[in-house]
Amino acid sequence: MLYMHDLWVNWFEGEENGYNVCRFHEWRKEDGIELIDQIPLLFITDELFDFIENDLQDLPMSLLQDIHRKTYLKKNQERHTVDYAAVVTNGKDVIVFDTLGYTLPVKKSRLIPRQERLVFEMVQGKHPESYIIEESISKEHHILSLDPGKMSGLTRRERQLKQLLMMALDQLKNSDHPEEIRYWLTEWDPCQYSHIKQLSNEEAWDRLYEGTCKGWSSLHEELCGKIIKGQPFFETIWQGENQHKSHHLNSQN
Known part of the structure; x- marks a missing residue:
């Protein structure tokens, strides 16, 4: 060995x-x-x-x-x-x-x-050991465990914030105030305001998830910062990651 x-x-x-x-x-x-x-x-x-x-x-x-x-x-x-x-x-x-x-x-x-x-x-020059995977459950990606493609090219901080945003969206979907979903979709895509009013809660949530689960941008970051306000657990993660952003900027200056 x-x-x-x-x-x-x-x-x-x-x-x-x-x-x-x-x-x-x-x-x-x-x-x-x-x-x-x-x-x-x-x-x-x-x-x-x-x-x-x-x-x-x-x-x-x-x-x-x-x-x-x-x-x-x-x-x-x-x-x-x-x-x-x-x-x-x-x-x-x-x-x-x-x-x-x-x-x-x-x-x-x-x-x-x-x-x-x-x-x-x-x-180098050796052959891999063949170990048998006895039993495995086929893995499925979901909102709290995104497909690697949706995290590709992001920094550690961006991945953390994206996971935070997905946690907040998951909570929103299962909350007692489904009407808030349309509000957040309008924040994300204000140009579609008149169309969003006609969507069901489910359609609005699907559209919000589909829009935000791709890549990462300043729009994602803005939405994440707003949607987690007033939730101490989420705010702690947010503040921690933003400290890293300022440390990173300071080290570059």
């Missing part, structure tokens, strides 16, 4: 979509970076790599057995064993996971570029 040493990881917990496991250039100062002393490296098929990167289901038992207690963390000069963790690659991309003792990849991380290149060198 191949092993890697002195690995920097930045864990994203409970993420079923790979686009939320941020690449190195999107890591932030306040992210909790950890150092792994030793961890197994597995060369796997494209299918299994996609399953680990973009899902949160049970991993093959044979894979878990192969990596059992072979990872060590260093904390305060002491070595701690990790039940199930590994670096996996399909030869084109890399992801690290830790199951926290369960059977699914609860925590995921990318690697720093230098260590990513090392992974590709280590598996």
Whole structure:
């Protein structure tokens, strides 16, 4: 078995979509970076790599057995064993996971570029291990877990705000005030005001979702800021992401 040493990881917990496991250039100062002393490296098929990167289901038992207690963390000069963790690659991309003792990849991380290149060198000329995915439920994307295409090309901040907007729209759809949907659609597309008045709540919501789930722009951001006002949980996320925007601008000036 191949092993890697002195690995920097930045864990994203409970993420079923790979686009939320941020690449190195999107890591932030306040992210909790950890150092792994030793961890197994597995060369796997494209299918299994996609399953680990973009899902949160049970991993093959044979894979878990192969990596059992072979990872060590260093904390305060002491070595701690990790039940199930590994670096996996399909030869084109890399992801690290830790199951926290369960059977699914609860925590995921990318690697720093230098260590990513090392992974590709280590598996060069080798054949991928064939692990069988025993049972899997076909994954469906929805408003709270958008299709990767709808997040493509966005920055970490934009992805976070887009997810926030989708959470607010989902809440709006299921609220006791469906008449508000037409109001927000008019905010989004004021030119259509006279037409919007004739739409049913359902038609208005579909149109609002279809319009906002593509890309990201200043219009998206404006709508998001307005729609979450007065909701403390949403406002906290909004403020956190906007602090990052000002930090980013300050670092550029």
